[in-house]
Amino acid sequence: MQAVQYTDHGGREVVTYDETPDPVAGPGDVLVDVRAGALNHLDVWTREGLPGLDLEMPHVPGSDAAGVVVETGEAVERFAAGDRVAVNAGGYCGQCEFCRHGEPTMCVDYEILGEHRPGVHAERVAVPEDNLVEVPVGVDWETAAAAPLVFGTAWRMVVTRADLAPGETVLVLGASGGVGHAAVQIADFAGAEVFATASSERKLDYARDIGADHAINYETADFADAVREETGKRGVDVVVDHVGGDTWNDSLRSLAHGGRLVTCGATAGGRPQTPIPRVFGNQLSILGSTMATPGELDDVLAKVWDGTFEVRVRETLPMSETVRGHELLEDREGFGKVVVVPDSEYDG
Numbered sequence: 001m002q003a004v005q006y007t008d009h010g011g012r013e014v015v016t017y018d019e020t021p022d023p024v025a026g027p028g029d030v031l032v033d034v035r036a037g038a039l040n041h042l043d044v045w046t047r048e049g050l051p052g053l054d055l056e057m058p059h060v061p062g063s064d065a066a067g068v069v070v071e072t073g074e075a076v077e078r079f080a081a082g083d084r085v086a087v088n089a090g091g092y093c094g095q096c097e098f099c100r101h102g103e104p105t106m107c108v109d110y111e112i113l114g115e116h117r118p119g120v121h122a123e124r125v126a127v128p129e130d131n132l133v134e135v136p137v138g139v140d141w142e143t144a145a146a147a148p149l150v151f152g153t154a155w156r157m158v159v160t161r162a163d164l165a166p167g168e169t170v171l172v173l174g175a176s177g178g179v180g181h182a183a184v185q186i187a188d189f190a191g192a193e194v195f196a197t198a199s200s201e202r203k204l205d206y207a208r209d210i211g212a213d214h215a216i217n218y219e220t221a222d223f224a225d226a227v228r229e230e231t232g233k234r235g236v237d238v239v240v241d242h243v244g245g246d247t248w249n250d251s252l253r254s255l256a257h258g259g260r261l262v263t264c265g266a267t268a269g270g271r272p273q274t275p276i277p278r279v280f281g282n283q284l285s286i287l288g289s290t291m292a293t294p295g296e297l298d299d300v301l302a303k304v305w306d307g308t309f310e311v312r313v314r315e316t317l318p319m320s321e322t323v324r325g326h327e328l329l330e331d332r333e334g335f336g337k338v339v340v341v342p343d344s345e346y347d348g
């Protein structure tokens with residue numbers, strides 16, 4: 001079968017779509033014919049190589065995919081051949097102190113399919129039963145593949161970690177990206193007044209379409225100044241930041257006294273300086289968030305499947321053009337998710 005893969009970390013050119021041995025379903029595994037996958041920034045970081053990440057090569061990337069079950073390994077109980085499924089990329093031990101306290105995303109052995117373990121951008125994959133969720137009939141494959149990682153991540157950030165309440169104000173950075181477009185919709189659904197940033201008028205219109213009450217072009221305005229002005233210098237209760245880098249201080253500056261900043265990533269840089277006096281003086285909380293628990297994923301995907309939340313797809317490519325997908329992500333072209341489909345399933 002064919003799979004997206006690379007034998008070395010590096011630039012986009014290391015990514016190929018080549019033959020690889022067919023996967024085998026071991027005990028507890030489910031064999032899935034992939035109909036669509038989706039790219040995340042995580043795929044770019046993993047391709048470039050992360051500190052402490054020592055992968056067996058060649059590595060098949062990809063954390064998001066959906067497809068049809070073709071075979072189940074020994075002891076699989078929840079799925080049978082013909083079932084429609086999507087991948088939940090998070091894997092945990094179930095036995096450590098944090099798992100036992102119901103916090104699987106804090107597991108000491110937390111692993112993500114496509115990052116620490118072989119991923120799912122291939123014609124066929126063998127995935128542990130625990131890493132699959134059911135996809136109802138009527139949900140298209142692009143939506144099923146593109147939703148889990150970003151909607152799960154955004155739901156945990158906004159609902160669980162930031163504990164956003166109706167009537168609160170929230171600022172979502174990068175509203176046109178995967179996590180951003182999910183966070184805007186979830187914050188709107190939670191009954192908050194939503195501020196969103198994006199880099200072009202088209203992206204701002206999109207942010208308003210999906211629930212932003214205020215859209216700020218960060219290319220032409222200082223977004224923290226804009227937020228402070230529009231809130232009568234008060235600032236917002238919550239900032240959802242997946243950007244980091246130069247935005248970090250402006251995110252802190254956008255917060256009201258007692259405000260919460262929730263972060264799940266740092267695509268623009270992970271080592272910004274933090275003005276500690278602002279943190280203690282204004283009594284701010286900085287909250288980290290990673291992925292989602294199986295229960296959180298169930299909650300948010302139910303609302304994706306029923307159409308409450310929209311998964312925006314910016315482009316669908318054959319897997320052999322995954323390099324182009326990385327380019328779209330790295331150059332921040334367009335908005336929404338980049339979907340990749342096995343070449344044998346791709347019909348343009």
Ligand SMILES: [Zn+2]
Pocket residue numbers: 092093094095096097098099100104106107108109110
């Ligand atoms: Zn654990």
